[in-house]
Amino acid sequence: MRSTERTEPTPSTPLGRQFRDPGLLRDVGLVSVAGGIVGVSFGAIAVAGGLPVWVPVLMSLVVYAGSAQFSAVGVLLAGGGPVAAAVTGLLLNTRTAAFSLAVAETIGRGRVARLLGAHLVTDETVAFALAQPDPARRRAAFWLSGVGLFAVWNTGVLLGALAGSALGDTATYGLDAAFPAVLVALVLPALRGDAGLRRAALPGAALALAVTPAVPPGVPVLLALTGLFLYGTRGRRRSA
Amino acid sequence: MSATLAVILVLAVGTYAFRLVGPVLHGRVTLPARAQELLSAGAVVLLVALLATGALTEGGGFAGWARPAGVLAGGVLAWRRAPFVVVVLGAAAVTAALRAAGLE
Numbered sequence: 431m432r433s434t435e436r437t438e439p440t441p442s443t444p445l446g447r448q449f450r451d452p453g454l455l456r457d458v459g460l461v462s463v464a465g466g467i468v469g470v471s472f473g474a475i476a477v478a479g480g481l482p483v484w485v486p487v488l489m490s491l492v493v494y495a496g497s498a499q500f501s502a503v504g505v506l507l508a509g510g511g512p513v514a515a516a517v518t519g520l521l522l523n524t525r526t527a528a529f530s531l532a533v534a535e536t537i538g539r540g541r542v543a544r545l546l547g548a549h550l551v552t553d554e555t556v557a558f559a560l561a562q563p564d565p566a567r568r569r570a571a572f573w574l575s576g577v578g579l580f581a582v583w584n585t586g587v588l589l590g591a592l593a594g595s596a597l598g599d600t601a602t603y604g605l606d607a608a609f610p611a612v613l614v615a616l617v618l619p620a621l622r623g624d625a626g627l628r629r630a631a632l633p634g635a636a637l638a639l640a641v642t643p644a645v646p647p648g649v650p651v652l653l654a655l656t657g658l659f660l661y662g663t664r665g666r667r668r669s670a
Numbered sequence: 671m672s673a674t675l676a677v678i679l680v681l682a683v684g685t686y687a688f689r690l691v692g693p694v695l696h697g698r699v700t701l702p703a704r705a706q707e708l709l710s711a712g713a714v715v716l717l718v719a720l721l722a723t724g725a726l727t728e729g730g731g732f733a734g735w736a737r738p739a740g741v742l743a744g745g746v747l748a749w750r751r752a753p754f755v756v757v758v759l760g761a762a763a764v765t766a767a768l769r770a771a772g773l774e
Contacts, residue, residue, distance in 0.1 A: 516677045516680045530690065530692030534695065604764065611762070615748045635715075636722075661715075
């Protein structure tokens with residue numbers, strides 16, 4: 431990520447210092463604000479669709495996965511039934527298992543850290559963590575973005591649920607473009623510097639796009655993982 | 671309403687179980703360096719697929735031109751090494767402007 435590149439790389443800096451990295455704080459703050467507004471729209475959509483206030487609020491606290499929540503509520507409101515709603519949400523969240531493996535080292539080894547940190551594994555926290563240059567920074571980025579996003583997302587959902595349909599359409603502000611752009615900004619440095627990663631990620635994304643109309647939500651990105659077979663062909667790890 | 675509560679609980683328990691896979695296995699199972707590297711690469715592959723499908727599709731169909739145009743603008747800004755804030759706000763601004771101009 432840009433902001434971290436501007437500061438001197440200091441792997442030996444104590445963790446506390448990393449948490450005060452102004453660039454990281456600003457970036458996390460921005461994504462949290464955007465996430466909070468999406469949370470407001472989630473709460474508002476659920477209640478405007480006829481669900482009681484506690485449904486989006488409880489779901490956000492205990493499920494805490496934006497895309498799965500939107501999908502599950504969408505299926506419920508469309509009359510798809512509870513089983514379809516749960517299956518859709520779970521399929522979308524299978525990717526968090528892969529993400530949790532990728533950031534396990536970053537989360538830490540303490541029992542409390544593992545149990546709490548697991549709940550904070552989202553697309554954004556993983557992207558923030560993996561974009562950092564060293565382990566201390568990765569840990570700071572994960573926990574800062576994790577706690578920040580959790581607090582703002584749930585506050586936003588509560589406000590949106592209480593306000594209901596009084597709010598306008600958030601699509602007007604182009605927020606739906608902001609989240610893919612967040613991911614672009616966070617993965618681009620890794621893609622730029624690693625041809626093997628590009629060989630795996632670009633065909634993977636193309637495959638995900640190609641199958642999207644034909645398969646259930648959540649499945650396309652899982653199929654993208656087959657791109658990893660291309661990543662392995664050069665055996666580049668052996669030299670490291 | 672108990673069916674709705676059941677959906678929430680099943681989703682919550684299932685999602686938390688997925689998320690616990692990494693933290694629970696960490697330190698108990700020693701992964702070869704190659705596997706560790708593949709996991710990091712896999713996370714990036716997932717994120718790229720997510721941003722591609724998130725930029726271009728909505729509900730299994732095309733998301734319209736305004737959103738991918740905004741994301742593309744953000745991508746160009748990121749490629750030119752613009753600050754993170756500029757990338758994200760630039761993407762949202764382009765999409766919002768196109769929608770205001772009547773392009774969906």
